Amino acid sequence: MPELQSIDCSVNQISHLTLSSLPALQLLDCNRNQISHLTLSGLPELQSIDCRFNQISNLTLSGLPALQSLYCNNNQIRNLSLIYNLVMSEQLQKLHLYGNPAIGIPSSILGNTISDDCIENLKNYWLDLDQGKERQQQLKVQFVGNGRVGKTTLAYALEHKRAPSEPFKSTHGIVIKEIQQTLDDEDESVTLQLWDFGGQEIYHATHRLFLSDDCLYLLLWAEETEEHPDETRHPVSYWLELIHDLGKTSSIILVKNQIDRADRLPTRPAGLSDDMPGVKQIRQEVKISAMQYRGMPALRGQLNPCWKNFNRRFVWNYRPHGYKYNGS
Incomplete structure (x- = not known):
């Protein structure tokens, strides 16, 4: 499907989703499923991912040079290191992570409502940590x-x-x-x-x-x-x-x-x-x-x-x- 530009598989019962080698894909909407593992790689034109309201604990993103918007609120994502480079390079323009139990990140950084864009908060927080960090229970x-x-x-x-x-x-x-x-x-x-x-x-x-x-x-x-x-x-x-x-x-x-x-x-x-x-x-x-x-x-x-x-x-x-x- 070399010319496929958009996938909307929202509101289904999908539990695993892996996509790769779709050179024209620009938009993926898979919100409101039961996805626990989402793997996306080799999608050079992909600009927006909407995977809200799933059960994602394993998120793998690679080879996404055009990605600008990531909507992942209300999942089970604990490790945010996988998006560190996307955030710090300023490639991502919009990021929604409210409702995830991210370890090591104060919940307020991720926003207070599902509509909060946390890209600036998270980037500034990581910049501060580059100056040294203390862990605190x-x-x-x-x-x-x-x-x-x-x-x-x-x-x-x-x-x-x-x-x-x-x-x-x-x-x-x-x-x-x-x-x-x-x-x-x-x-x-x-x-x-x-x-x-x-x-x-x-x-x-x-x-x-x-x-x-x-x-x-x-x-x-x-x-x-x-x-x-x-x-x-x-x-x-x-x-x-x-x-x-x-x-x-x-x-x-x-x-x-x-x-x-x-x-x-x-x-x-x-x-x-x-x-x-x-x-x-x-x-x-x-x-x-x-x-x-x-x-x-x-x-x-x-x-x-x-x-x-x-x-x-x-x-x-x-x-x-x-x-x-x-x-x-």
């Missing part, structure tokens, strides 16, 4: 829940390993900090990136910009809190559904806080059933009083199995030498 931890349930107090207790000397004022916006945590069976410490979200209603739309699959959620609730007439008291099911909508494969630790105020109920509020969105994502449950540092060792212990789950998925992040995160 990192776990993103997001604190969610109603206002005044003690998210900031818990973040402080995790960071300082003690109770605060006085109560905190309500958080406005987002506060981000990084702390070092030694976990069981780990030779090196893990960096916990703590995202403390303001729980007031006005900030809930902002939550949707940052909630994702690549993090652990600490969902806080309390039987009794310091009441405030301007704040809506959402049930735990509201927060579970919010997490589920934006982070369907993420893990949740359900934290009943402020047991120094009241502790009549179990760790899980009544009315939660397994068929509710997000409930099956709860991996651990714990009662604590962050203000009194009660139950904190148990919570720290429950971070271990959650970290091991993330470690299998994300392993190492490589950061430019001397990089420091300045969150506020």
Whole structure:
């Protein structure tokens, strides 16, 4: 088929696809199949590949001097070294990789939505790494829940390993900090990136910009809190559904806080059933009083199995030498 210019085999059940020696082929669209191995070689005129929404873990590209656009989001690609030269030579003009578990690359580099073009982010990241690199085990931890349930107090207790000397004022916006945590069976410490979200209603739309699959959620609730007439008291099911909508494969630790105020109920509020969105994502449950540092060792212990789950998925992040995160 020396004159074939376009192949559209999208929305089928193809599991393997190998193409070579098609001198006129310019466009390949094989999205929404079940492809795990995609091998393309000796296609001198091929300009665009759309292989989105497959199961590709093995991607082989060679002899593609005209390739300009590569759409590979929502696959299982872990090794990006195969496209390094395509990116750094600036041959590629468009690159979509959102939704791949690429090892060694922070997920934010690959984009936050399926429509994000990550070519500039990835190129700049690799340029930075050429100046030297440090490897870092990192776990993103997001604190969610109603206002005044003690998210900031818990973040402080995790960071300082003690109770605060006085109560905190309500958080406005987002506060981000990084702390070092030694976990069981780990030779090196893990960096916990703590995202403390303001729980007031006005900030809930902002939550949707940052909630994702690549993090652990600490969902806080309390039987009794310091009441405030301007704040809506959402049930735990509201927060579970919010997490589920934006982070369907993420893990949740359900934290009943402020047991120094009241502790009549179990760790899980009544009315939660397994068929509710997000409930099956709860991996651990714990009662604590962050203000009194009660139950904190148990919570720290429950971070271990959650970290091991993330470690299998994300392993190492490589950061430019001397990089420091300045969150506020």
